[in-house]
Amino acid sequence: MIRFDDVSKRYPGGHEALKQVSFDMDRGEMVFLTGRSGAGKSTLLKLLMLSEPLNQGQILVGGRNIHRLPANKIPYYRRRIGVVFQDHQLLFDRSVYDNVALPLQIDGYDKHEAARRVRAALDKVGLLNKEKLNPMTLSGGEQQRIGIARAVVNRPQILLADEPTGNLDPQLAAEIMALFEQFNQIGVSMLIASHDLSLITRLRHRILTLDHGQLIRDEHHPSRSGATAG
Amino acid sequence: MNRPANTKGARRERDRRIRINAWASNHRDCALDTIRRMLAQPVATLMTLAVIGIALLLPALLYVAGSNLGQFTDRLEATNRLTVYLAPDISEQSISEIRAALDNSELVGSLQFISSEQAAEDFARWSGLGDVLDSLADNPLPAAFVVQPISADDGTLSSLQELLNGLTGVDLIQVDQRWLERLTGISRLIDRTVMTLVFILAFAVLFITGNSIRTLIANRQAEIRVMDLMGATRSYMARPFLYMGLWYGLFGGLVAWLLLQCMLLLLREPASTLLASYGPQYQLIGLGSIGAAVLLLSSAGLGWLGAKLSVSRHLRALTRS
Numbered sequence: 041m042i043r044f045d046d047v048s049k050r051y052p053g054g055h056e057a058l059k060q061v062s063f064d065m066d067r068g069e070m071v072f073l074t075g076r077s078g079a080g081k082s083t084l085l086k087l088l089m090l091s092e093p094l095n096q097g098q099i100l101v102g103g104r105n106i107h108r109l110p111a112n113k114i115p116y117y118r119r120r121i122g123v124v125f126q127d128h129q130l131l132f133d134r135s136v137y138d139n140v141a142l143p144l145q146i147d148g149y150d151k152h153e154a155a156r157r158v159r160a161a162l163d164k165v166g167l168l169n170k171e172k173l174n175p176m177t178l179s180g181g182e183q184q185r186i187g188i189a190r191a192v193v194n195r196p197q198i199l200l201a202d203e204p205t206g207n208l209d210p211q212l213a214a215e216i217m218a219l220f221e222q223f224n225q226i227g228v229s230m231l232i233a234s235h236d237l238s239l240i241t242r243l244r245h246r247i248l249t250l251d252h253g254q255l256i257r258d259e260h261h262p263s264r265s266g267a268t269a270g
Numbered sequence: 271m272n273r274p275a276n277t278k279g280a281r282r283e284r285d286r287r288i289r290i291n292a293w294a295s296n297h298r299d300c301a302l303d304t305i306r307r308m309l310a311q312p313v314a315t316l317m318t319l320a321v322i323g324i325a326l327l328l329p330a331l332l333y334v335a336g337s338n339l340g341q342f343t344d345r346l347e348a349t350n351r352l353t354v355y356l357a358p359d360i361s362e363q364s365i366s367e368i369r370a371a372l373d374n375s376e377l378v379g380s381l382q383f384i385s386s387e388q389a390a391e392d393f394a395r396w397s398g399l400g401d402v403l404d405s406l407a408d409n410p411l412p413a414a415f416v417v418q419p420i421s422a423d424d425g426t427l428s429s430l431q432e433l434l435n436g437l438t439g440v441d442l443i444q445v446d447q448r449w450l451e452r453l454t455g456i457s458r459l460i461d462r463t464v465m466t467l468v469f470i471l472a473f474a475v476l477f478i479t480g481n482s483i484r485t486l487i488a489n490r491q492a493e494i495r496v497m498d499l500m501g502a503t504r505s506y507m508a509r510p511f512l513y514m515g516l517w518y519g520l521f522g523g524l525v526a527w528l529l530l531q532c533m534l535l536l537l538r539e540p541a542s543t544l545l546a547s548y549g550p551q552y553q554l555i556g557l558g559s560i561g562a563a564v565l566l567l568s569s570a571g572l573g574w575l576g577a578k579l580s581v582s583r584h585l586r587a588l589t590r591s
Binding site for chain 2: 112114115117119143147148149150
């Protein structure tokens, strides 16, 4: 599903964020990406979202070299990928409902179909009763769950998350991870960056470890997700 | 996931229809949402509209001035009259001779005699200074022939002048054409000024809308970044701003039109009096419905274009990918 082939990324100014990173990730797999701050986790996700250009190597998603996509195809590629941000990136000028509906509006969904999907996504994250509120009035954990609802509402094939539990207490963090596992069980491929080692080792999924831009460890746990997917 | 081909085709057709509907409703939403945003910030909106309106008022006003002046030049274009003023102490005999000479000339199309009494009467009526004339012992106004030549070319006019100069009792020959030339000159000058001003102020409107749109984009950076990552196309992200530019232009044009109507209302009384003194066929002309339509359409177009230029520059900077 996702394949990194000798990928290097150097930022203008010379900082080398990724050095010759190569790995494969299967469809329906759930993979954690860990390492210290500045190890290159965010850069790796940004390369997948096509929000940064790469300097060397190639990234294949579904067999296609995404950094070779023509500019007018990039939006359609991004629609197949859900993204959860550490700071959730919600828009405070509109309701919870409208935040979650945004990807569907962008994709040109019919209003009734969109409403059905938004409610299903909000139901999934347990916030159906808060759809009319402004996200500003909700707690950090709730805001992150809205961000997740927004990321999955378009039923993406791949879900990327950058430190999704970074600002949450351990119990809320575990709840968020449990939510991710549920999405993974219905076949969504997940790549989650997190520095919370104690949390992710407990979850027994594959873990990629980055250090100073290099992939130094790739640990496969007996996968629970692989068996149930499909 | 395997479905029969015909169901798949029907589904694709249905999807296509849904997408077109969604596109149309997105346009409608953008159009209405931008108006709501304008109303939510009435002071800022009004200032922008006023600046656009004033910028557009100037060329519109000059255009109206030009078309009023055009009434004269259009109507007088064909006439190249000569006014032949006769000596004050001219005898009836000499007048008859001059009349006969002009009547017999093949260069003269038509001829009109204005006696000095009639001239005094006309002067009193048009100038309102009849009392001044009455107070004078003698009527100072000379009698005159108004000669309409058969053609307006220079040859005919100079031959006529030659003929008249040979006659006794002719005091002064005035070619009305010179006056007409000057008027036409002024009229052309105004037209040229309008064109230049339209050009310059069109740029002004582009800059004003472009700058307003730049501020709006800056205020919605977060939204644009998020939409970009969710796969919004450039045209989707640009759409609300293009509508904003369109409304700025259209409503700015409307402001210009309203200001112009106010000015015409104030000017109507003195201008009509002035024009009527030249004859009943002259009256104050406004912008007219076609002029108004041109004003609104071009201002809306300029607003849209200003937004378009601004949006494509700033969106590219925000959504570097």
